[in-house]
Each structure stands twice: as structure tokens, then as C-alpha cells.
Amino acid sequence: MVSIAVDCDNDTLLIKCNPVGPTCHTGTDTCWSETNEVSELDFLKHLQDFIDKRKAEMPEGSYTTSLFTKGTRKITQKVGEEAVETIIGAMANDDENFLYEGADLLYHLVVLLTHKGYRIEDLIKELRKRHK
Numbered sequence: 362m363v364s365i366a367v368d369c370d371n372d373t374l375l376i377k378c379n380p381v382g383p384t385c386h387t388g389t390d391t392c393w394s395e396t397n398e399v400s401e402l403d404f405l406k407h408l409q410d411f412i413d414k415r416k417a418e419m420p421e422g423s424y425t426t427s428l429f430t431k432g433t434r435k436i437t438q439k440v441g442e443e444a445v446e447t448i449i450g451a452m453a454n455d456d457e458n459f460l461y462e463g464a465d466l467l468y469h470l471v472v473l474l475t476h477k478g479y480r481i482e483d484l485i486k487e488l489r490k491r492h493k
Contacts, residue, residue, distance in 0.1 A: 409481045428472050439469045
């Protein structure tokens with residue numbers, strides 16, 4: 362469940378949820394023949410939340426914990442390294458490597474944002490400002 366809200370005259374509830382599987386007793390996604398679709402972009406928030414949790418808990422043996430422990434220099438080094446590897450994959454027309462390294466770049470960028478006290482949403486806000 363995400364939230365519950367009452368309408369203006371207190372006679373209706375709006376319940377927002379992120380369903381996992383079907384929500385209708387008949388086994389369909391919804392009772393109105395709709396399909397529950399999750400955007401792939403939603404995973405970025407999940408990743409950000411996961412990295413935030415790693416920073417808060419700092420579990421031993423975690424790669425993310427090791428990055429936070431080593432600090433800004435190591436994290437920025439990894440961002441640069443993954444950026445170069447992403448470029449190499451793109452220039453070589455190696456789409457599989459390009460996407461693999463691009464994912465590494467995005468992961469390390471989110472770690473850096475978190476280390477600096479920001480979230481991926483802060484980058485989105487900046488992009489939105491530029492788009493106006």
C-alpha cells in the first residue's frame with residue numbers, strides 16, 4: 362500500500378497500492394480488464410532506496426558498503442572508470458558491453474549522489490528545470 366486518502370466530503374476512500382500480481386478474485390490484473398504495468402524507470406527509485414539502506418546499515422561484505430567506506434575519491438574514480446568503459450562500448454558498437462557498462466555507470470553515479478547527500482530525484486529535478 363502506498364497511501365489512503367479521504368475525498369472532500371468524507372464518503373470515499375482512495376487507496377493507492379503497488380500491486381504484486383493480480384488484484385481481482387478472478388485472477389485478472391484488475392476488476393476492470395486493465396493491465397497493471399510497472400515502468401522500468403520505477404526500478405531507479407528502488408535502486409536509490411536500496412543504496413540509501415546500504416549507507417544507513419553499512420553491512421559487512423557489501424560492495425556498496427566498501428565504496429562508502431573508501432570515500433569520495435574511490436567512488437568518483439569508479440564513476441570515471443565506468444564512464445570510460447561505457448564510451449568504449451559505444452565506440453566499438455558493442456551494444457551488450459555498452460549497456461552493461463552503462464548500468465555500472467548509473468549504479469556508481471547513484472552511490473556518489475548518495476555519498477554526497479543527494480538522490481537520483483535531485484538529478485531529475487535539475488533536468489526538469491532545464492526542460493522548461
